Amino acid sequence: MHTLDRLSGSIVDEIVQSWIAWSLIIAYIILAVASPATENLNLWMGGLAIVAILLGMNGLARTELWLTSRGPAWFRKHPVARVLHHIHNEGELAGIAIAGIVLLAQLHRGVHVHFALTEAFTLLGIMSAANLSVRQMMPIMSLVERFTGTWGAIVVGSFLSSLTGEPAAAVFLSEYFKHRTAPQDKERVATALGATIGSGGGLLPFSAPPILIIWAILRSTFGWGLGDLLVLVGVGCLLHVTLVAWKLRPRIQPSNASSHRLTLKDTWPLLVLAVTVGLNVSYDTHHWTLLTWGWDAAIGIAALIAALQNPRIVESEGHEQQGRGRHWQPLTLGVLLMGLEIVGTEAEPLLHALAGLIPENAPILLVALMLWYATAFTSHFADNALASRVFITVAASLTAVLGHGDLLALSVVLGALFGGFLLIPANLPNFAIAAEFGISSGGWARTAWRWYWSGIGHIVWITCFLFLG
Numbered sequence: 001m002h003t004l005d006r007l008s009g010s011i012v013d014e015i016v017q018s019w020i021a022w023s024l025i026i027a028y029i030i031l032a033v034a035s036p037a038t039e040n041l042n043l044w045m046g047g048l049a050i051v052a053i054l055l056g057m058n059g060l061a062r063t064e065l066w067l068t069s070r071g072p073a074w075f076r077k078h079p080v081a082r083v084l085h086h087i088h089n090e091g092e093l094a095g096i097a098i099a100g101i102v103l104l105a106q107l108h109r110g111v112h113v114h115f116a117l118t119e120a121f122t123l124l125g126i127m128s129a130a131n132l133s134v135r136q137m138m139p140i141m142s143l144v145e146r147f148t149g150t151w152g153a154i155v156v157g158s159f160l161s162s163l164t165g166e167p168a169a170a171v172f173l174s175e176y177f178k179h180r181t182a183p184q185d186k187e188r189v190a191t192a193l194g195a196t197i198g199s200g201g202g203l204l205p206f207s208a209p210p211i212l213i214i215w216a217i218l219r220s221t222f223g224w225g226l227g228d229l230l231v232l233v234g235v236g237c238l239l240h241v242t243l244v245a246w247k248l249r250p251r252i253q254p255s256n257a258s259s260h261r262l263t264l265k266d267t268w269p270l271l272v273l274a275v276t277v278g279l280n281v282s283y284d285t286h287h288w289t290l291l292t293w294g295w296d297a298a299i300g301i302a303a304l305i306a307a308l309q310n311p312r313i314v315e316s317e318g319h320e321q322q323g324r325g326r327h328w329q330p331l332t333l334g335v336l337l338m339g340l341e342i343v344g345t346e347a348e349p350l351l352h353a354l355a356g357l358i359p360e361n362a363p364i365l366l367v368a369l370m371l372w373y374a375t376a377f378t379s380h381f382a383d384n385a386l387a388s389r390v391f392i393t394v395a396a397s398l399t400a401v402l403g404h405g406d407l408l409a410l411s412v413v414l415g416a417l418f419g420g421f422l423l424i425p426a427n428l429p430n431f432a433i434a435a436e437f438g439i440s441s442g443g444w445a446r447t448a449w450r451w452y453w454s455g456i457g458h459i460v461w462i463t464c465f466l467f468l469g
Helices: 002-034 039-060 073-077 081-085 090-108 117-132 137-159 166-180 183-200 215-220 226-251 268-286 289-309 323-355 364-381 384-402 405-419 428-437 441-468
Strands: 312-314 320-322
Touching (some): 039 090, 117 166, 117 268, 117 323, 137 166, 183 226, 183 405, 183 428, 226 441, 268 289, 289 323, 323 384, 364 405, 384 405, 428 441
Antiparallel strands (some): 312 320
């Protein structure tokens, strides 16, 4: 019976995550090539593109699903084809591939394409610099815990992701806490860190992909600056992180704070990270765009060279981690971010139509909470950067009718930050956390829902902001 259940589950995976995704992509290509551009066609193509990339990023890259869940033996043993079974960030690569198809379709139809180059360079530079400084974060975490205890270490460590980027924070927080977690608690601790890091990256625009991808829209359409992000989104993130951390702390064993030391010669990666953060925060104010792009590219190249020269990055306490996959992540995510922007643009006509279905006389709090949960729910099953890119357009459309732009925008941002914890593909840091703790996708899904209650922190802040703002 167990074998039949596994086979049934594999068939469902094949149908939903591969066969339907491929069918949608083929349908999209046929419409783009063979049909004249009309308003109704744009709606259909936007819907096909979104659903295809949602399914694709959750399973299309599992190449064995195209034929059978176990895959033909020759395919896995072939000296070239077998490489496809060992690609890091499969879901992200599938998203890039589908976005490339959408790009070609847009060029074929003569659509103006916006390439999010600034956002891509920012993600590349920040993540690369943070990857180089992961080992140096261990002594910092020890110092923080010495003064604040376990609860403070979780909170501060999660918010450090706003400086280092969420994927890098996932690596050093997992490395710091996993050796102090009992085997029966690993799934609970791993999913909780996914939740806290997902919110902890919300203080600065470059740290969390769901904010970075819409930062230009938040500035131009809603008039946000760094201060607005820090207050409007930061308070909700603080409530969420502190709630989860308080419930998580008893599951982590006491620390031996003397086990991590930081010498003066080891501080240069932290200096590189500080310079990278400073440039990316201030470049649009001082018009240093080309300088910042060049610096980000140089750091990205340096990190790749370091990965090629040191295939295995040795972490503290004898733990060894694969370095190449982690150091390729910044480049992969930078390209993916541009791809998600392209897919989001394709879906805008459909999203405007859907936004028009919300009654103009609906209570604004209800609209805000609907936006929050719609973004969170989409983030559960897709990359949360795509979810924020999709629903920020809806928020902009509703703002033109209902007003309350700040409320609707922060609802979308908080929804994306919260929703990325439920499944591993929902947020990039989850991949690193699951690998560090040895958690399977099934184990993650079975456990993560236990932290669903923590969304009350965001709901409370959205409600308070309506009456205080």
